[in-house]
Amino acid sequence: MASVEVRGVRKSFGAFPVLHGIDLMIEPGDFTVIVGPSGCGKSTLLRLIAGLEDASGGDIVIDGDVVNNVAPGGRDIAMVFQNYALYPHMTAAQNMAFGLENTRVPKDEIRRRVAAAAETLRIQPLLDRKPREMSGGQRQRVAIGRAIVRDPKVFLFDEPLSNLDAALRVQMRIELAKLHHQLKSTMIYVTHDQVEAMTMADRIVVMNEGRMEQAGRPLELYHAPRNTFVAGFIGSPKINLLPGSVQAIGSEGVTIALSVGGTLAAQVVPGDLRPGNEVIVGVRPESLHQASGSEGFAARVDVIERLGNETVVYASLPTGETIIFQDRGAGSIGIGSTVRLSADPEHCHLFHKDGTALSRTEQALAAALKV
Amino acid sequence: MAARQLRSERTSEWLIRSLLVGLAALWMIPLIWIVAMSFKPNDVLAMSTSGLLPIPFTLKNFSDIFFVSMTPRWLLNSAVVALGTTALTLVVASLAGYAFARLDFPFKRTLFIIVLAGLMVPEQTLVIPLHAVVTSWDLHNTHFALMAPRVALPVGVFLMTQFFKAVPKELEEAAAIDNASRFTIFRRIMLPLSIPALVTLGIYTFLHSWNDFFWPLVSATNTNMYTITVGLASLQGNFAQTEGLGFIMATAVFASLPIVIVYLIFQRYLVRGIALSTGK
Amino acid sequence: MTAAHSATSPKHIGISPRFAFEPKSSAKRRDGLAALAFLAPYLIFFVLFLAYPFFWGVWISFHDWELVGTLRKFIGLANYWDMFEDPIFRVSIRNTLLFTAITVPVMVAASLGLALALNRENRFHAVLRVIFFTSSVFSVTVATLIWIMVLSPDRGLFAHLFNSLGLQPIAFLGSPDWAMPALTITTVWWSVGFPMILFLAGLQQIPQELYDAARIDNASAWRRLTRITLPSLKRTIVLVVVLQIIGQLQIFGQPLIMTGGGPADRTRSMVQTIYETGFNEWQLGYASAMSLFLFGVMFLASMLQLYISRQED
Numbered sequence: 027m028a029s030v031e032v033r034g035v036r037k038s039f040g041a042f043p044v045l046h047g048i049d050l051m052i053e054p055g056d057f058t059v060i061v062g063p064s065g066c067g068k069s070t071l072l073r074l075i076a077g078l079e080d081a082s083g084g085d086i087v088i089d090g091d092v093v094n095n096v097a098p099g100g101r102d103i104a105m106v107f108q109n110y111a112l113y114p115h116m117t118a119a120q121n122m123a124f125g126l127e128n129t130r131v132p133k134d135e136i137r138r139r140v141a142a143a144a145e146t147l148r149i150q151p152l153l154d155r156k157p158r159e160m161s162g163g164q165r166q167r168v169a170i171g172r173a174i175v176r177d178p179k180v181f182l183f184d185e186p187l188s189n190l191d192a193a194l195r196v197q198m199r200i201e202l203a204k205l206h207h208q209l210k211s212t213m214i215y216v217t218h219d220q221v222e223a224m225t226m227a228d229r230i231v232v233m234n235e236g237r238m239e240q241a242g243r244p245l246e247l248y249h250a251p252r253n254t255f256v257a258g259f260i261g262s263p264k265i266n267l268l269p270g271s272v273q274a275i276g277s278e279g280v281t282i283a284l285s286v287g288g289t290l291a292a293q294v295v296p297g298d299l300r301p302g303n304e305v306i307v308g309v310r311p312e313s314l315h316q317a318s319g320s321e322g323f324a325a326r327v328d329v330i331e332r333l334g335n336e337t338v339v340y341a342s343l344p345t346g347e348t349i350i351f352q353d354r355g356a357g358s359i360g361i362g363s364t365v366r367l368s369a370d371p372e373h374c375h376l377f378h379k380d381g382t383a384l385s386r387t388e389q390a391l392a393a394a395l396k397v
Numbered sequence: 398m399a400a401r402q403l404r405s406e407r408t409s410e411w412l413i414r415s416l417l418v419g420l421a422a423l424w425m426i427p428l429i430w431i432v433a434m435s436f437k438p439n440d441v442l443a444m445s446t447s448g449l450l451p452i453p454f455t456l457k458n459f460s461d462i463f464f465v466s467m468t469p470r471w472l473l474n475s476a477v478v479a480l481g482t483t484a485l486t487l488v489v490a491s492l493a494g495y496a497f498a499r500l501d502f503p504f505k506r507t508l509f510i511i512v513l514a515g516l517m518v519p520e521q522t523l524v525i526p527l528h529a530v531v532t533s534w535d536l537h538n539t540h541f542a543l544m545a546p547r548v549a550l551p552v553g554v555f556l557m558t559q560f561f562k563a564v565p566k567e568l569e570e571a572a573a574i575d576n577a578s579r580f581t582i583f584r585r586i587m588l589p590l591s592i593p594a595l596v597t598l599g600i601y602t603f604l605h606s607w608n609d610f611f612w613p614l615v616s617a618t619n620t621n622m623y624t625i626t627v628g629l630a631s632l633q634g635n636f637a638q639t640e641g642l643g644f645i646m647a648t649a650v651f652a653s654l655p656i657v658i659v660y661l662i663f664q665r666y667l668v669r670g671i672a673l674s675t676g677k
Numbered sequence: 678m679t680a681a682h683s684a685t686s687p688k689h690i691g692i693s694p695r696f697a698f699e700p701k702s703s704a705k706r707r708d709g710l711a712a713l714a715f716l717a718p719y720l721i722f723f724v725l726f727l728a729y730p731f732f733w734g735v736w737i738s739f740h741d742w743e744l745v746g747t748l749r750k751f752i753g754l755a756n757y758w759d760m761f762e763d764p765i766f767r768v769s770i771r772n773t774l775l776f777t778a779i780t781v782p783v784m785v786a787a788s789l790g791l792a793l794a795l796n797r798e799n800r801f802h803a804v805l806r807v808i809f810f811t812s813s814v815f816s817v818t819v820a821t822l823i824w825i826m827v828l829s830p831d832r833g834l835f836a837h838l839f840n841s842l843g844l845q846p847i848a849f850l851g852s853p854d855w856a857m858p859a860l861t862i863t864t865v866w867w868s869v870g871f872p873m874i875l876f877l878a879g880l881q882q883i884p885q886e887l888y889d890a891a892r893i894d895n896a897s898a899w900r901r902l903t904r905i906t907l908p909s910l911k912r913t914i915v916l917v918v919v920l921q922i923i924g925q926l927q928i929f930g931q932p933l934i935m936t937g938g939g940p941a942d943r944t945r946s947m948v949q950t951i952y953e954t955g956f957n958e959w960q961l962g963y964a965s966a967m968s969l970f971l972f973g974v975m976f977l978a979s980m981l982q983l984y985i986s987r988q989e990d
């Protein structure tokens with residue numbers, strides 16, 4: 027167990043900047059997930075922590091020691107790669123033993139640790155097989171096994187599940203969470219899949235274009251995103267973002283006139299917001315409900331996805347944008363029909379025109395967390 | 398319509414097959430004939446060389462090789478030179494190939510281009526100055542002088558560089574995280590992975606070295622240092638004399654035996670290797 | 678070798694994990710040291726037995742330089758001027774170019790034809806591939822020995838054939854008209870295997886879907902060949918042609934052993950003249966100049982390949 031600290035780390039490939047100053051503190055034993063869209067620099071950040079890449083500036087601190095000048099092998103970390111990177115000519119057991127042999131661990135000790143890891147991961151029958159004789163999921167387990175036997179201070183994972191099929195991915199997700207619970211080691215996990223992030227993380231770090239957008243507990247990010255990017259990235263289906271302008275500011279919250287017509291209210295702390303300011307309202311699909319009369323706004327239904335446990339409806343607004351909502355009326359609407367949608371003020375987010383969020387009121391957050 | 402087309406394709410298929418068999422027979426007849434002669438008595442051959450079967454049959458030509466000729470010595474020279482060249486090439490080319498493929502050092506590109514430029518220098522055009530240089534070092538008539546110029550050729554380095562470049566970088570990164578040194582990575586990860594490439598490079602080097610002609614012809618002037626390739630050429634000088642015909646054929650057959658065996662054992666690597674050397 | 682050994686002795690491996698991948702400036706330097714250890718063994722050979730002799734050859738080509746003895750006189754470009762006045766060298770240039778011009782097309786056509794016919798995955802074709810490649814493993818001495826015998830006017834296979842047909846056998850290698858074609862036949866028999874395999878490798882890279890699509894489009898076998906196979910093989914064809922030009926320009930062993938360059942210098946090649954100038958007449962300077970001329974010709978051939986492949990991209 028060790029802490030990992032990233033202090034003002036910058037990285038450029040040639041003249042092309044990839045990371046613009048990242049500051050991050052990871053507590054010992056935390057399972058931290060770094061998420062962000064493809065190409066935002068997640069892998070680069072992880073590789074900098076591993077020492078596979080040199081930073082252009084800033085410090086990497088592991089367990090209190092600045093490790094900028096320490097080779098990967100000396101950082102006492104283990105890494106699981108997206109394509110497993112198992113040594114193809116070695117058996118599973120040899121793959122796991124390799125790192126221990128390099129640090130002169132006695133043979134008996136190696137055998138003991140490999141056996142223990144194999145038991146944890148239930149891969150005893152695979153120990154004498156070579157990677158090409160294993161399935162993707164089995165390879166993934168061996169790759170994790172290779173990391174476990176090292177008993178490192180920090181585990182690093184770079185999209186370890188993205189080569190697996192959907193069912194296996196869910197299963198491995200659960201096993202990884204269990205493993206973390208069992209080992210209690212510091213783990214840093216990179217993915218672009220927000221579901222993985224939400225389900226496994228103690229803490230999530232959202233990155234975008236080489237910058238850290240927000241770091242926090244999963245529900246914190248879900249309910250109090252700092253900006254439209256985080257709001258859009260966390261949560262599935264995606265949050266709806268509707269532009270509008272402030273109509274009134276009252277004790278019950280802020281009322282917004284939407285540019286598509288109609289109004290919505292949001293329970294936020296108005297700060298220096300003035301009527302007439304342009305803003306963006308954020309409403310998650312599950313917060314929208316069908317409304318009657320002149321409440322909310324109108325949309326025309328395009329596509330209905332019936333998933334059994336829920337029904338997701340895609341509708342278009344007069345401006346042509348798509349809005350997503352969950353239909354709880356069990357098949358009461360049809361394609362082409364027009365619906366009126368609204369949301370309760372305590373479930374609405376509000377953002378400035380530049381995308382930064384206004385903080386939601388205490389009651390709103392409390393209500394959200396209760397749901 | 399479709400049936401007719403199929404039938405005509407089948408006919409042409411059989412036509413092509415028979416043509417191929419005929420051609421292959423033509424290809425092999427000279428070989429069969431030579432082998433047959435090597436098993437015939439010299440006095441019989443002096444009268445007639447016709448016939449593709451070794452009748453009457455004798456092993457005398459082959460036993461003569463051991464008792465009255467320099468051939469065993471020449472074969473030994475060839476074996477030492479070819480195996481030595483192969484071993485040296487494999488060691489030297491895999492080390493250098495790894496450096497070019499995976500290490501980061503100043504002037505890497507320049508150095509690589511210089512080495513590749515060596516590919517442009519044809520072996521035959523180097524023989525004259527090489528001879529002068531080796532004379533000044535007083536190395537002629539040594540096995541080493543027969544090996545070194547081929548070890549210096551950049552083909553092996555080029556092949557191994559290409560091969561190592563294709564090994565996924567993550568393997569090496571995983572090994573670095575596993576606390577492996579550069580040399581451990583090379584020896585325990587890269588070398589085992591490159592066995593197919595090494596086998597290919599090895600047999601190519603062996604074949605070429607065994608069959609080298611021009612350089613050993615001018616460097617090994619002492620009959621004791623002849624390779625079998627050069628020795629056989631020297632035998633042909635007096636092969637107008639009919640009495641030695643079977644003997645010469647036996648020498649040729651015997652001299653080719655090692656190389657044919659190597660070829661037949663490794664021929665599938667040969668094909669794979671060519672595919673490898675032309676990219677992808 | 679010693680450098681590689683000391684930098685990577687076991688002591689180093691266990692204790693200093695930083696040897697590999699150490700970041701920052703010291704990393705580059707360490708990597709540089711490792712690179713030196715990895716490269717040194719090859720570079721020693723490269724410098725001593727390739728680079729140095731090459732430049733040495735350029736140097737002595739400006740000299741009147743004898744193999745034995747002490748004559749080393751700087752004469753500038755005189756060797757190069759003499760070369761083109763030299764009737765022997767001129768005739769050997771002519772022969773070499775003629776031989777290349779005859780042999781390359783035959784070789785390319787033969788190897789391409791064989792590759793097309795043998796590009797199947799079954800035992801029959803695999804065995805034939807082995808047969809057609811086998812002759813390539815023989816040394817030039819063995820290959821020429823075989824063909825001297827086959828072509829011999831009194832004891833050769835052709836002689837037996839001609840006799841049985843009641844014809845007068847031809848002394849192929851002694852005939853001014855037949856000697857060169859005889860060398861071509863020998864060369865094709867001896868070395869068709871290598872270009873054949875290059876073509877097979879090229880054929881293997883053509884995706885099968887292209888042929889499937891063409892069949893569905895009702896393309897005849899001929900059209901599949903001319904519209905899919907040959908265009909896809911273009912790169913390989915250029916490669917084989919250039920390799921063959923470079924290879925055949927260096928022809929040496931076949932005429933030297935089979936005809937001695939005769940009859941009447943009709944098959945004397947450039948390399949043979951270089952060889953005799955250097956080692957029979959002991960004029961290393963002059964022979965080096967000739968070598969460099971040959972190098973220049975082959976350099977042009979490789980540039981041709983670069984040029985053509987550039988044009989394609």
Ligand SMILES: Nc1ncnc2c1ncn2[C@@H]1O[C@H](COP(=O)(O)OP(=O)(O)OP(=O)(O)O)[C@@H](O)[C@H]1O
Pocket residue numbers: 039044062063064065066067068069070071218
């Ligand atoms: N070795 C390199 N040289 C140059 N540019 C690089 C290199 N590695 C990464 N990049 C660039 O840095 C940026 C970030 O890459 P990185 O691999 O960290 O993205 P990522 O967030 O992991 O994306 P993904 O989800 O697709 O894996 C990309 O724009 C990429 O093109």
Ligand SMILES: [Mg+2]
Pocket residue numbers: 068069070184185
């Ligand atoms: Mg990535």
